[in-house]
Amino acid sequence: MSIHVKNNIHWVGQRDWEVQDFHGTEYKMTKGTSYNSYLIREQKNVLIDTVDHRFSHEFVRNLENEIDLNLIDFIVINHAEEDHAGALAALLEKIPGTPIYCSENAIDSITGHHHRPDWNFHPVKTGDSVDIGNGKQLVFIEAPMLHWPDSMMTYLTEDAVLFSNDAFGQHYCDERLFNDEVDQNELYEQCLRYYANILTPFSSLVIAKIKEVLSFNLPVDMIATSHGIVWRDNPTQIIHKYLEWAEAYQEDRITIFYDSMSGNTRMMADAIAQGIYDVDPSVAVKVFNVSRHDKNEILSNLFRSKGVLVGSSTMNNVMMPKIAAMLEEITGLRFSNKQAGAFGSYGWNGGAVDRIHSRLVDAGFNTTDNLKAKWKPDGSALQQCRQHGQQVARQWALKGLPAVAPVQAVASPVAPASVQTAKSCASTNSTDGGQSMLCTVCQWVYDPAVGEPNQEVAAGTSWQQVPDYFLCPDCGLGKSVFEPIDANAAKQAS
Numbered sequence: 001m002s003i004h005v006k007n008n009i010h011w012v013g014q015r016d017w018e019v020q021d022f023h024g025t026e027y028k029m030t031k032g033t034s035y036n037s038y039l040i041r042e043q044k045n046v047l048i049d050t051v052d053h054r055f056s057h058e059f060v061r062n063l064e065n066e067i068d069l070n071l072i073d074f075i076v077i078n079h080a081e082e083d084h085a086g087a088l089a090a091l092l093e094k095i096p097g098t099p100i101y102c103s104e105n106a107i108d109s110i111t112g113h114h115h116r117p118d119w120n121f122h123p124v125k126t127g128d129s130v131d132i133g134n135g136k137q138l139v140f141i142e143a144p145m146l147h148w149p150d151s152m153m154t155y156l157t158e159d160a161v162l163f164s165n166d167a168f169g170q171h172y173c174d175e176r177l178f179n180d181e182v183d184q185n186e187l188y189e190q191c192l193r194y195y196a197n198i199l200t201p202f203s204s205l206v207i208a209k210i211k212e213v214l215s216f217n218l219p220v221d222m223i224a225t226s227h228g229i230v231w232r233d234n235p236t237q238i239i240h241k242y243l244e245w246a247e248a249y250q251e252d253r254i255t256i257f258y259d260s261m262s263g264n265t266r267m268m269a270d271a272i273a274q275g276i277y278d279v280d281p282s283v284a285v286k287v288f289n290v291s292r293h294d295k296n297e298i299l300s301n302l303f304r305s306k307g308v309l310v311g312s313s314t315m316n317n318v319m320m321p322k323i324a325a326m327l328e329e330i331t332g333l334r335f336s337n338k339q340a341g342a343f344g345s346y347g348w349n350g351g352a353v354d355r356i357h358s359r360l361v362d363a364g365f366n367t368t369d370n371l372k373a374k375w376k377p378d379g380s381a382l383q384q385c386r387q388h389g390q391q392v393a394r395q396w397a398l399k400g401l402p403a404v405a406p407v408q409a410v411a412s413p414v415a416p417a418s419v420q421t422a423k424s425c426a427s428t429n430s431t432d433g434g435q436s437m438l439c440t441v442c443q444w445v446y447d448p449a450v451g452e453p454n455q456e457v458a459a460g461t462s463w464q465q466v467p468d469y470f471l472c473p474d475c476g477l478g479k480s481v482f483e484p485i486d487a488n489a490a491k492q493a494s
Helices: 053-066 088-094 104-114 184-215 236-246 264-279 295-304 321-333 351-362 379-395 422-429 487-493
Strands: 003-006 009-011 014-016 033-035 038-041 045-048 074-076 100-103 121-124 129-133 136-142 152-156 161-165 222-225 253-259 284-289 307-312 339-346 371-374 419-421 436-439 482-485
Touching (some): 053 088, 088 104, 100 104, 104 121, 184 295, 184 321, 264 307, 264 339, 264 371, 284 295, 295 321, 307 351, 339 351, 339 379, 371 379
Parallel strands (some): 045 074, 074 100, 253 284, 253 307, 307 339, 339 371
Antiparallel strands (some): 003 009, 009 038, 014 033, 038 045, 136 152, 152 161, 371 419, 436 482
């Protein structure tokens, strides 16, 4: 079947209601997707993109019902990924030798996927055009790294339709094709999810490419995407959204995600969230367990947030594996202008929190104090977690906040020994500048005169100046397990 798009343009793509995974299993599709292929019939007949390789047979059969395949003058491939060009081999078995217009980089990608260097490739660059008759031209616009090196867009003059490739699309399946026909909340959610999880690393390129396209002063009456709906009602609304999302986007929102072995870190997450609400009820706080929630939903919320708090139990002196995997993905997404902090529970050591902090720094976040709780937090410890949340709310506030009395500890205004922030750990362990520090677990000694060059701690650095994310070189534990020793003991220990 086909759907009329505009004038002599028809959608000849494929809906996929069942698909759940994209990029292996890295992106979960909650609403299916569509593979949008378009047939333009002017004096020349042009096919723009194909569909996923799993639907090759259906695609070719349906296309044969629309047009004699031998009448197709050429094919435009905006992107060589399998969900765009997957049916190309099956189609060219029917019409061998048909010209393929694509970017120079796409020749390498298409050949790598299909192993057919003999195909009739016609490489194009930004500004190149081809006349298709009736006063209309196709104009090509390269868009490298949005989101592959081979990506490009194609613009149809007179009809003012931009075939935008992956940009402005979404993994979203609906029997209705146009943006004004579908549920607007679902559409917005899927657009943001797509941008946050796939295009965020390329935000600077998104801004540059949109400004370049706008500089051509081409009218855009319709944006025909490669996935999801076609924008026909106020199509530039999604362009403005992309410009907003690409500019270090954040809302008054905080995301908390964690993994917990025995529920102790979960208790901390709940108390921290309560503390944030105590100080700033207007901020949206979302709490997720990475073992039970959709990873891409978490990342979408992080994209929208001004800050994130990451929690983990300590297991074998490292963070829980799912937290480590999330931090690896977050590092690759390269979020900008966001705050972050680490927290977690531990038994005999607390290495997870220190490692999380280090990864957050590596990922480019502005970090706040860490928070550790030993064993299962009691009432007093949970109140300290709540106070930590209050502190975070004030530090990360986007507007002035009214003064709020802090939650009082039950037994004492002094922080309980079971809960320590990175700042309090430093003040507890720090002494005068020449004091050596002993790791109480493995007996390794930090000597200020030597420093720790493997962690870029220069000789002459006092313990108080050693970064809070410092780890013992022998056992890998953080600063909280170190205690001061006198000079004689230090010599004996070394």
